Amino acid sequence: xIEIGVEKRFKKLNFSYELxxxxxxxxxxxxxxxxxxxxxxxxxGFYPPDTGIIKVADRVLxxxxxxxxLPIFHRNxxxxxxxxxxxxxxxxxxxxEYAVKQKHLKIDDxxxxxxxxxxxxxxxxxxxxxxxxxxxKQRVAIARAIFSRPDILLFDEPFSALDKPIKEKLIDTLMxxxxxxxxxxxxxEVKSIFVTHSIEDAYLLGEEIAxxxxxxxxxxxxxxxIFDTPQxxxxxxxxxxxxxxxxxxxFMERIPILKNFKDKNYFGIRPENVMILRDDxxxxxxxxxLEGYVERIKLFGSFAEINMVIFKKKILYIRLPIHAFNKLxxxxxxxLTVSLKTESLVGxxxxx
Amino acid sequence: MIKYxxxxxxxxxxxxxxxxxxxxxxFDNLSxxxxxxxxxxxxxxxxxxxxxxxxxxxxxxxxxxxxxAGFFIARSKGKVIQLIDSFFDIPVVxxxxxxxxxILNFLSDETVVxxxxxxxxxxxxxxxxxxxxxxxxxxxxxxxxxxxxxIYERIAMTLGAGYFKSFYDTTFKLALNGILSGMILSWLRSxxxxxxxxxxxxxxxxxxxxxPIYIYLNMMEGDYDKxxxxxxxGVLFVFVFIVTVRxxxxxxxxxx
Numbered sequence: 001x002i003e004i005g006v007e008k009r010f011k012k013l014n015f016s017y018e019l020x021x022x023x024x025x026x027x028x029x030x031x032x033x034x035x036x037x038x039x040x041x042x043x044x045g046f047y048p049p050d051t052g053i054i055k056v057a058d059r060v061l062x063x064x065x066x067x068x069x070l071p072i073f074h075r076n077x078x079x080x081x082x083x084x085x086x087x088x089x090x091x092x093x094x095x096x097e098y099a100v101k102q103k104h105l106k107i108d109d110x111x112x113x114x115x116x117x118x119x120x121x122x123x124x125x126x127x128x129x130x131x132x133x134x135x136x137k138q139r140v141a142i143a144r145a146i147f148s149r150p151d152i153l154l155f156d157e158p159f160s161a162l163d164k165p166i167k168e169k170l171i172d173t174l175m176x177x178x179x180x181x182x183x184x185x186x187x188x189e190v191k192s193i194f195v196t197h198s199i200e201d202a203y204l205l206g207e208e209i210a211x212x213x214x215x216x217x218x219x220x221x222x223x224x225x226i227f228d229t230p231q232x233x234x235x236x237x238x239x240x241x242x243x244x245x246x247x248x249x250x251f252m253e254r255i256p257i258l259k260n261f262k263d264k265n266y267f268g269i270r271p272e273n274v275m276i277l278r279d280d281x282x283x284x285x286x287x288x289x290l291e292g293y294v295e296r297i298k299l300f301g302s303f304a305e306i307n308m309v310i311f312k313k314k315i316l317y318i319r320l321p322i323h324a325f326n327k328l329x330x331x332x333x334x335x336l337t338v339s340l341k342t343e344s345l346v347g348x349x350x351x352x
Numbered sequence: 353m354i355k356y357x358x359x360x361x362x363x364x365x366x367x368x369x370x371x372x373x374x375x376x377x378x379f380d381n382l383s384x385x386x387x388x389x390x391x392x393x394x395x396x397x398x399x400x401x402x403x404x405x406x407x408x409x410x411x412x413x414x415x416x417x418x419x420x421a422g423f424f425i426a427r428s429k430g431k432v433i434q435l436i437d438s439f440f441d442i443p444v445v446x447x448x449x450x451x452x453x454x455i456l457n458f459l460s461d462e463t464v465v466x467x468x469x470x471x472x473x474x475x476x477x478x479x480x481x482x483x484x485x486x487x488x489x490x491x492x493x494x495x496x497x498x499x500x501x502x503i504y505e506r507i508a509m510t511l512g513a514g515y516f517k518s519f520y521d522t523t524f525k526l527a528l529n530g531i532l533s534g535m536i537l538s539w540l541r542s543x544x545x546x547x548x549x550x551x552x553x554x555x556x557x558x559x560x561x562x563x564p565i566y567i568y569l570n571m572m573e574g575d576y577d578k579x580x581x582x583x584x585x586g587v588l589f590v591f592v593f594i595v596t597v598r599x600x601x602x603x604x605x606x607x608x
Contacts, residue, residue: 073510073518083501085503085507088526098513145510
């Protein structure tokens with residue numbers, strides 16, 4: 001259980017976060033500067049919130065009412081920031097075993113070598129960090145954090161400096177490792193919070209997603225729910241919904257179902273859920289039809305994206321697999337009719 | 353085409369040659385005999401001991417004050433801190449004699465004398481040398497601390513190390529080379545200190561004279577041979593000292 005309700009004032013921005021979850025893998029997702037790292041640093045104890053409470057696994061780390069503010073070294077956390085933080089004056093082994101010495105922990109030899117093998121750093125134990133690649137450095141940092149037996153691991157975009165293939169492989173390894181920590185006889189499940197501004201990473205990392213925007217957590221939920229049906233316009237924009245429109249008379253005329261979208265001022269549909277009708281196809285029985293012409297075609301290898309101009313110069317993005325695109329003989333200027341599947345339409349509210 | 357790096361190289365060597373010529377002119381007055389008399393001179397050995405001891409104590413004090421102050425300034429921002437930082441430049445740029453005047457005035461004050469009498473004593477010499485030389489430890493520590501990111505300390509704390517331990521294991525050890533350079537400079541500055549030490553400690557023969565004061569007093573008394581021989585030994589001593597320390601430093605840096 002993680003329970004957070006804190007406020008912090010800075011000169012330019014006020015932060016207030018509310019988060020209560022039983023999930024063990026949480027992703028804080030939001031644009032740069034939204035305050036994701038700030039929250040992580042407050043959990044770590046790098047600086048205190050002005051008011052509020054932070055509770056992780058039934059331990060109170062901070063409580064302004066009761067004057068509780070545990071020092072960093074009593075919080076039992078692992079923290080991995082974006083920059084490389086291996087102690088340059090120590091070997092890989094000394095780095096990994098640092099917490100074991102500080103906290104007088106006992107680590108089973110078998111578990112020790114299993115984890116090092118999984119992270120592929122067993123051969124590097126006697127090397128200095130300066131001889132490692134970026135990916136290796138973060139692997140060692142993960143091992144170092146895990147052997148400190150934390151209640152919670154805080155990841156502040158630790159892989160953002162790495163190349164994509166290396167990053168993806170590392171995330172796979174990390175997820176495997178975290179899932180197996182119980183098997184490795186670590187006392188309890190280790191919780192983790194990941195901060196990221198990349199949608200792909202958010203998909204890969206989290207069970208539960210918290211959307212951070214302008215110093216606030218605007219919505220929280222299971223990853224799939226949030227990605228498929230976000231509640232707020234801001235979330236939809238962050239999640240790259242692409243087709244987002246204000247609900248107005250013209251749209252309600254063409255898409256009658258929008259009249260049922262009570263207390264929503266916007267609607268959206270992902271580009272891959274827009275269906276193009278073949279020239280010879282009958283329009284009868286098709287729902288939510290929109291007409292327009294092709295303005296631009298972008299080819300991305302495995303799929304194509306078409307910008308279609310609908311009424312009032314609004315642009316509807318359509319995405320389709322390349323084999324489907326090839327069959328349709330679409331060229332610039334061609335008139336198209338598309339159908340929006342009702343179940344793919346999502347309504348949003350603006351924050352204000 | 354002459355490359356600028358060649359010109360710079362030429363200038364560097366020219367400087368070395370100037371310096372060697374400068375020293376070699378005093379060779380005329382040197383003989384093995386003068387070294388022998390010097391080493392048999394009880395006053396010389398006393399001055400050497402006095403110089404080494406007072407410089408060591410002064411450096412010790414410089415560490416106690418200079419390293420923490422250097423850390424504080426390195427981690428702080430703001431105009432007041434900048435002002436304090438510049439304030440500590442004073443002992444480096446003001447002639448030592450003037451610093452000596454200030455210290456002497458302070459120590460001669462009736463209330464201070466009631467507490468401790470340091471004028472014309474070993475303690476006085478240490479105090480004078482401390483004020484002249486602590487900025488080296490402070491500045492070099494500050495520069496070294498500035499190069500170490502504070503994140504290491506925080507990470508060490510997340511791994512269970514307390515406030516002091518996390519500082520010592522990471523920031524301090526990573527800055528140690530810089531701090532040591534500062535300490536060496538402080539020690540050498542103290543060892544070669546003349547003006548303030550002479551004024552505060554009095555330069556009493558066999559009691560409060562260090563190497564520079566010994567050389568000065570001998571020259572004043574007309575004993576050129578001893579003075580020049582002592583000067584040579586001083587240069588040699590300092591040179592060997594620096595080279596050794598550099599060598600050890602480089603070797604250590606090699607493993608990081």
